[in-house]
Amino acid sequence: MNFLGKAKNILRRTIDCIFPRCCVICNGKSDLGEYCNLCSSCIAKIPWIRGPRCSICSRPMGDGDGELICAGCKANAPHFRSGISCWLHTGTGRDIILALKYRNADFLKKDIGVLLKNNNPEICEFASDSSLVPVPIHYFRRVKRGYNQAEVIAQAIAKISSGSVVVNALKSKNKKSQTKLKSGERLLNVKNMFECSAESDGMAKSRRVVLVDDVSTTGATVRECCRVLYGAGFENLHVLTLARG
Ligand SMILES: [Zn+2]
Numbered sequence: 001m002n003f004l005g006k007a008k009n010i011l012r013r014t015i016d017c018i019f020p021r022c023c024v025i026c027n028g029k030s031d032l033g034e035y036c037n038l039c040s041s042c043i044a045k046i047p048w049i050r051g052p053r054c055s056i057c058s059r060p061m062g063d064g065d066g067e068l069i070c071a072g073c074k075a076n077a078p079h080f081r082s083g084i085s086c087w088l089h090t091g092t093g094r095d096i097i098l099a100l101k102y103r104n105a106d107f108l109k110k111d112i113g114v115l116l117k118n119n120n121p122e123i124c125e126f127a128s129d130s131s132l133v134p135v136p137i138h139y140f141r142r143v144k145r146g147y148n149q150a151e152v153i154a155q156a157i158a159k160i161s162s163g164s165v166v167v168n169a170l171k172s173k174n175k176k177s178q179t180k181l182k183s184g185e186r187l188l189n190v191k192n193m194f195e196c197s198a199e200s201d202g203m204a205k206s207r208r209v210v211l212v213d214d215v216s217t218t219g220a221t222v223r224e225c226c227r228v229l230y231g232a233g234f235e236n237l238h239v240l241t242l243a244r245g
Pocket residue numbers: 023024025026027028038039040041042043
């Protein structure tokens with residue numbers, strides 16, 4: 001470690017002594033050195049998706065080997081080739097997403113990267129040599145929140161893989177937020193909600209593109225984003241979400 005690295009370490013430890021870091025979920029003491037804002041007890045409760053799952057929507061499936069595709073994805077195939085979700089949108093998995101979205105916890109970026117690297121190395125491989133495209137949020141929402149949570153997640157993943165973030169490849173048009181809508185309403189509302197921006201022109205059409213979002217519930221948003229990207233000529237499309245509803 002060079003002088004600057006040592007100095008940063010000393011400064012960080014001094015600040016930690018004066019202002020002990022708390023877990024953003026339970027407010028307990030953050031007791032694991034490499035995590036800044038999560039405690040070991042909350043980390044142990046994250047409902048990771050492991051074992052056989054649908055290779056398109058990450059739906060956990062009973063038994064099976066090789067590439068599994070669930071009945072829903074077979075009946076209604078999306079424009080992306082594969083998808084992966086890290087954990088279920090329940091319990092602590094949901095709490096982390098809610099903190100990221102509604103409690104100004106974009107500082108969780110480093111924790112998310114470390115979490116994925118330590119618990120789900122498959123993610124690093126999935127994102128490698130890819131353009132990571134965050135699902136955009138509407139301009140006013142972004143101004144209110146101060147950041148786009150999907151972009152924070154994409155940056156965390158870029159840190160632990162050889163993927164690179166293309167922030168503005170997609171733009172959100174003026175539509176209602178999906179959050180409070182029911183399943184059927186989401187499908188209608190999301191139609192024509194996104195468009196490719198000039199930023200996407202700089203990406204080679206053969207490039208592996210990984211669309212990144214915080215949570216996929218009905219899959220309507222990621223399907224629509226990929227439909228737009230596919231329409232613009234991108235075919236090597238994949239989806240990565242932190243949580244699956
Ligand atoms: Zn905790």
